[in-house]
Amino acid sequence: MSPQDSGREFVSVPVPAEHVMDVYAFLARLGADQTKVSANAARRYDAWTVEELARLAATDLPSIKTIAEVMNHLAAAPGKKYPMAGLVSMVAVERNQLQGRLSALSRHLNAHYEGIGWPFDWSEDSNGEFHYWMDDEIAAKWKQARA
Known part of the structure; x- marks a missing residue:
């Protein structure tokens, strides 16, 4: 048990042996996804x-330009989660192509925006499946920037 786990309740769940590794993988992804979203949000808001x-x-x-188009859709409904297929x-x-352009966004931000x-x-x-959304604060700023 790690220090982060103190105070948390744990339960035993019977899992068929052939699915144990899948359950471990799912739990690892679950924790990693929360960390990724939190880290991104903290750097972005500031x-x-x-x-x-x-x-x-x-x-x-x-x-x-494609990412700006995506952001227009996200800003139109702040908080609404769109699956990748919907954005496509x-x-x-x-x-x-969209996956490549999202990767290009990361490279662009690293090169021109100090990696925010x-x-x-x-x-x-x-x-x-990946889902994308924009919060109210950034949506309002985006709309203002596009006006």
Whole structure:
């Protein structure tokens, strides 16, 4: 038991032997997903201003233009989680293209924005599907930056 576990209640759950490793993998992903979302949110809230979002929106790279389109959809319904498949249909690109453009966003932010986190959140569900959303604060700043 680790120090983070003190005070937490644990229960024993019978699992068929052939599924034990799958359960361990699921629990590892569950903890990692919460950490990833929390770390991204902490870095993003402090860094994204209306001016920085306007600078991102003005970027003339095809990958960032697609991301701006995604952000327009996310900002239109703050807090609503969109699966990758939904975003693909909204921005009319192939799934692998959108995945590549999301990776390009990370590289762009590392190169030009001191590596701050994405201006929207993501998580992975138990089926491996990624979901994306934007909170109210960033959505309001994005709308202001786009006005």
